[in-house]
Amino acid sequence: MRALVAGIIALTILSGRGMALADAVVLTVTGDVKDAPVTFTRAELAALPQHRLSTSTTVTDGVPVFEGFLMRDLLGAVGAEGETVTAVALNDYSIQIPISDFERFDVLGAVAMDGESLTPRDKGPIWIVYPRDDHPELQDMRYETRWVWQLHTLDVQ
Template sequence: MRSVVRAGLLLAAFAGPALAEPDVLAKPEGELVLQVHGAIGRTNLNGAAVFDMAMLKALPKVTLDTSTAVTDGVRRFDGFLMRDLLVHVVARGDTVTATALNDYVIEFDAREFSRYDVVVAYQMDGKPLLPSGKGPLWIVYPRDQHAELQDIRYDYRWVWQLKRLDVE
């Protein structure tokens, strides 16, 4: 049985330039890294959007320097903004539920991804995140840029070994 940790109020919607793009995403050619299910408008496999690492790296790249609750010092994270991914799949929900490889599950208020530059990282300090560590994907908040994000309630939202998102 999985438990869901609630991360806040659940009200938001994503729309943007991706609405003008085709409804079908390209098919992944490499190993599947991330699945996005639920209220999305762009799919590529059985009503879901599935991505290999090359597809994720094709999203606009961002770099974030921040400390974490589980590493020493400030670390450099490379990846993409969660909101960019959600716009890319034409997400139409108020909540996003993230699931990790170890079946850890947490539900986010989708507005957080507009309010903060939440990064889905695939590299830390220039090295790929591996499943034996925090990878292949790690949800990272800009905690050093916003004092309110240094609260333990936000630490639960740093999902490492991210494998799936569900939009409702």
């Protein structure tokens, strides 16, 4: 039902090319979650509560506005129980992130930047974005490595 509603919403929002993308799985959650693996299409991700976050990044200029879901909402939706997630990107970049990060900060799974959907040709489909401008402690190398772009798999442990 949820997927259906999300699909309808997605259909109204996305362009023709987006329609094709809306059907494709963009994120897979594995590991210690209910009914693993759980897959998400763009539309399904768009059905999660949406948030905006303005923050600078180390690889772009200015203060882009990111849109997407909160990582803790996603993990809550899949019933994740664990300490860490291993985030894997399309280019096989992989890094472990403590789940406590998502509880302490409003970490965004960004699907759009400055109003444009993120694509695999840029940093999409999902870019993990920390609110680094709001929390000075996040302006630290140890956190920069957790800004995974081209995210496609989360493994909960």
